Structures are given as C-alpha cells and as structure tokens.
Amino acid sequence: MFSHDPFAPQLDLTFEEPRSARRIWPVRELVAQVRELVEQEYSDVWVEGEISNFRPAPSGHVYFTLRDADAQLPIVLFRRQAMLLRFRPEDGLHVLVRGHVSVYEQRGQMQLVAETMEPVGAGSLQLAFEQLKERLKAEGLFDAARKRPLPAFPRAVGIVTSPTGAVIRDFLNIVNRRHAGLSIFLFPVTVQGDSAPGEIEAAIESLHQANIVDLIVVARGGGSLEDLAAFNSERVARAIAGSKLPVVSAVGHETDFTIADFAADLRAPTPSAAAELITEAQHKIAEHLAEHSHRLERAMRFQLLKAHQRLHRVPATRAETRLSTLLHGSAQRLDELSLRLEGVIAAQLQSGRNHVANLAASVLRHDPRQQVAHAREHLNDFRSRLARTLERRIQIATASLGSLDARLHSLSPLAVLDRGYALVIAADGAIVRSATQIQAGETLTTRISDGSFTSRVTGVAKVQSESKENGKR
Numbered sequence: 001m002f003s004h005d006p007f008a009p010q011l012d013l014t015f016e017e018p019r020s021a022r023r024i025w026p027v028r029e030l031v032a033q034v035r036e037l038v039e040q041e042y043s044d045v046w047v048e049g050e051i052s053n054f055r056p057a058p059s060g061h062v063y064f065t066l067r068d069a070d071a072q073l074p075i076v077l078f079r080r081q082a083m084l085l086r087f088r089p090e091d092g093l094h095v096l097v098r099g100h101v102s103v104y105e106q107r108g109q110m111q112l113v114a115e116t117m118e119p120v121g122a123g124s125l126q127l128a129f130e131q132l133k134e135r136l137k138a139e140g141l142f143d144a145a146r147k148r149p150l151p152a153f154p155r156a157v158g159i160v161t162s163p164t165g166a167v168i169r170d171f172l173n174i175v176n177r178r179h180a181g182l183s184i185f186l187f188p189v190t191v192q193g194d195s196a197p198g199e200i201e202a203a204i205e206s207l208h209q210a211n212i213v214d215l216i217v218v219a220r221g222g223g224s225l226e227d228l229a230a231f232n233s234e235r236v237a238r239a240i241a242g243s244k245l246p247v248v249s250a251v252g253h254e255t256d257f258t259i260a261d262f263a264a265d266l267r268a269p270t271p272s273a274a275a276e277l278i279t280e281a282q283h284k285i286a287e288h289l290a291e292h293s294h295r296l297e298r299a300m301r302f303q304l305l306k307a308h309q310r311l312h313r314v315p316a317t318r319a320e321t322r323l324s325t326l327l328h329g330s331a332q333r334l335d336e337l338s339l340r341l342e343g344v345i346a347a348q349l350q351s352g353r354n355h356v357a358n359l360a361a362s363v364l365r366h367d368p369r370q371q372v373a374h375a376r377e378h379l380n381d382f383r384s385r386l387a388r389t390l391e392r393r394i395q396i397a398t399a400s401l402g403s404l405d406a407r408l409h410s411l412s413p414l415a416v417l418d419r420g421y422a423l424v425i426a427a428d429g430a431i432v433r434s435a436t437q438i439q440a441g442e443t444l445t446t447r448i449s450d451g452s453f454t455s456r457v458t459g460v461a462k463v464q465s466e467s468k469e470n471g472k473r
Contacts, residue, residue: 035105039101045098045101047099048094048095048096049068049072049097050066051064051095052064052065052092053065053091054091059079060079061082062077062078063076073111075099077114081115089117095119096120097116098114099112099113133262136237141238150215150265154213155182156214157215157217158186158213158217160207160216161217161218162189165221167220171217171219171272174275174276175278185207189203193230200231200236204216204218204243204247208243215245215248217247218231218249218260228251231261232258232260233259240260246265248274417447417449426442426444427442435462439457440459442456443456443457
C-alpha cells in the first residue's frame with residue numbers, strides 16, 4: 001500500500017508507454033498484400049450492372065467498366081473466357097458478371113476478373129441470335145434481290161443432315177412418293193455440337209465441287225435454341241449465302257427460325273415441307289396428267305356406250321354391211337399408208353445412202369494417204385524442175401567458165417611464150433627487163449614455152465630501140 005503521510009518521501013509513479021517501431025511498407029508489397037486479402041475474401045462473386053467503355057484488345061482480351069447509378073468497377077475478361085461467350089458485349093448492355101475481385105498492381109486499381117457473363121433478361125443465345133441477325137442483315141446477306149429461284153425440275157438434290165433419325169427417312173419417303181425419278185445425295189454431318197458448323201460448311205463446299213446436284217437442302221429436326229445453335233452460326237450463314245447452288249433451309253419446326261433460314265434462297269417450315277417444295281412442279285404435272293387420263297378414260301367409256309347403243313338400234317344386216325365397209329375402208333387406208341410408208345422409208349434409205357456416199361467421198365478427200373500421195377507427186381515434180389534448173393545453171397556456168405578460161409589464157413604470160421618469146425630470170429628470182437639489171441658472169445634462167453635453161457653472161461651489149469634511132473636521125 002502507498003503511504004498517505006505528507007512527510008513521507010514521495011515516489012514518481014508516472015510510466016511512459018514504450019513506443020512501437022514504425023513499419024514502412026514498399027508500395028509493391030502493400031498492394032500485393034491487399035490483393036491477396038481481397039482475392040481471398042471475394043474469390044467468387046456475381047456483379048450486376050451496365051457495360052460502358054467496352055474495349056476489345058488485339059490480344060483477344062476484353063476490357064470494360066461495369067457501372068450502376070452510384071459506382072463503377074473495371075472488368076477484365078481474358079481471351080480464353082471471351083471466346084466462350086455466346087453473345088457480343090456492347091456498351092449499354094445490362095449484364096450479370098461472375099468472377100473474382102483482384103487488384104491490378106501496376107496501377108493499384110481494383111478490378112473484377114470475369115469468368116463468365118450473361119445478359120440480364122434475354123438469354124445469351126437469343127441475344128447472340130439477334131446480334132448476328134442484325135449484322136448480317138446490314139451486310140445484305142438476307143436481301144430478297146440476291147435470292148435465286150429453285151429449279152422447277154431438278155435432276156439431283158444434295159441434302160446436308162444427319163444420316164440417322166427421322167429427318168432423312170421422312171424426306172426420302174415424300175420424294176419417292178411424289179417424284180421417284182429424283183436422285184438424292186446424302187452428305188452426312190453432325191447437326192449439333194461445336195464441330196457441326198464446320199462440317200456443314202465443308203459439306204456445302206464439297207457439293208459445289210462435285211457438280212452433281214442442282215440444289216442443296218440443309219435440314220435438321222426441331223429442338224431448343226441451344227440444339228439449333230449450329231444453324232445460327234456465322235460460318236453456316238456465310239456458306240449458304242456464298243453457295244453457287246440454290247439452298248433450301250429446312251431446320252426445326254414451323255415455329256423455329258434460324259439464321260440459316262434468312263440466308264437461304266428458300267425457307268421450308270420442316271424437312272418434310274422441303275421435300276414437297278422441291279418436287280412441287282413434278283407433282284403438279286403428275287396430278288395434271290392423272291386428271292387428264294381420268295377424263296380421257298371417262299370420255300372413251302361414254303363414246304363406247306354411245307356406239308354400243310347405236311349398234312343395238314341398227315339391224316344386223318345393215319350393221320354387218322357397215323362394219324364390212326368400215327373394215328374394207330380401213331384395210332384400203334392401211335394399204336395406202338403402208339405404200340406411203342415404204343416410199344418414205346425408201347426415200348430416207350436412199351437419202352441415207354447418198355449421205356453416207358458423200359461422207360465417204362469427203363473422208364477420201366481428206367484421207368491422209370491421198371494427201372501424202374499428192375504431196376509426193378508435187379515433191380517429185382519439184383525435184384524434176386530443180387534438176388532441170390540445176391542442169392541449166394551448170395551448163396551456163398560451164399560456158400561462162402570456159403570463156404573466162406580462154407580470156408585468162410590469152411592474158412597469161414605463158415601464152416606469149418608460145419609465140420617465140422622468152423622470160424629471163426635473175427638468180428634472185430627477179431625478171432630481167434633491162435640489160436642494166438645483169439652483169440658479166442651472172443647466171444640467168446631462161447624460160448621458154450616448153451621448158452627452161454640456164455646460161456652465164458659473158459658480156460652485156462645495150463641495143464637502142466628503133467624509135468630512139470629514128471629520133472636521132
């Protein structure tokens with residue numbers, strides 16, 4: 001106990017609380033710890049709001065803001081999850097988003113990482129249907145101007161559907177009943193599931209390339225909007241719109257409408273109705289023929305009845321005479337027609353023989369063997385003419401050569417030697433033309449017409465020409 005004596009020594013009982021050490025957080029560490037706490041607390045949440053500032057990135061990720069009247073929340077939907085959406089998000093759309101809350105550390109910003117999203121009110125499939133329908137309609141894929149009429153009397157029809165089930169059976173039964181001569185080519189595909197759009201697209205393209213059908217029927221039985229999703233895909237719609245052959249869409253029941261129905265050249269309420277539509281013209285002709293056949297049969301019976309009544313009213317002898325006259329007239333008419341027929345046949349046979357003879361003559365005229373024989377005759381003629389021409393040219397050349405030889409011989413120095421002249425050649429091979437070129441003792445060669453000889457110069461005497469002497473005189 002403490003003493004209350006005023007004279008007792010007083011003790012200082014004031015204690016200072018120890019100060020805690022101040023912790024300094026790095027920004028990255030604080031933001032990371034906050035992110036961990038937020039992700040643990042809000043790992044699976046549903047958030048409802050309106051999409052704004054919708055921004056799809058080239059990477060495939062989707063960024064937008066989810067807002068209501070009082071707040072807003074950034075949303076990121078990564079590419080893997082965005083590809084699974086069955087509708088296209090857009091600004092102003094009221095949606096319900098499921099995901100987990102996180103913090104984007106580089107900005108210190110809270111965001112919701114979405115896992116899935118669905119529209120509030122209309123279902124995602126219905127919304128995707130309406131969005132795709134409006135987009136393709138704006139492109140003109142549903143315009144009536146581009147739709148082609150079906151061939152009235154198709155020879156072959158390709159049907160793209162499942163090989164099992166009631167669709168193909170009902171279709172074939174109706175075709176066989178209404179137009180048994182129509183060829184049906186089944187291209188089996190799956191009509192439900194993720195692979196169905198690709199298979200339907202490939203089937204339409206394969207029928208184009210095969211070039212064996214006049215039109216294509218795309219068929220499926222009824223079902224929910226999810227069951228008919230393959231026929232509400234953009235791939236199937238563009239394949240149908242781009243088809244070079246007319247396409248009939250027969251998907252679902254009469255109340256079901258798909259994107260394929262709008263893109264096709266003709267929509268049939270059911271596959272059975274499609275079979276009736278493509279055989280309508282043939283069936284009408286068959287009904288028309290049956291009606292006329294029935295009317296003709298009734299008219300024939302009526303005429304026979306009238307003839308029978310007239311026959312009973314006519315006496316037997318008169319009837320016999322009448323019948324004999326009719327029979328004789330018919331026999332005479334038959335003979336006349338037979339003679340005319342024989343004449344026509346004979347004329348046609350003769351015409352045929354003439355035609356065959358003309359063809360044979362034409363063939364002979366164009367027979368390669370005759371053409372080769374004519375070519376050989378022309379070739380032999382050309383050879384003879386060439387030989388004669390060459391012979392004439394050789395004769396002319398020979399005569400010209402002889403004339404030139406005579407002229408050359410007359411100009412040859414050897415011809416001068418034949419007249420008694422001689423050529424004097426010095427030892428160095430030069431021709432001696434003057435006495436000044438030689439000296440005594442030099443050896444010279446003298447060429448005469450029929451040989452040559454060698455001589456030695458003993459002396460040189462110059463002889464003046466007569467012209468010079470006459471000049472001196």
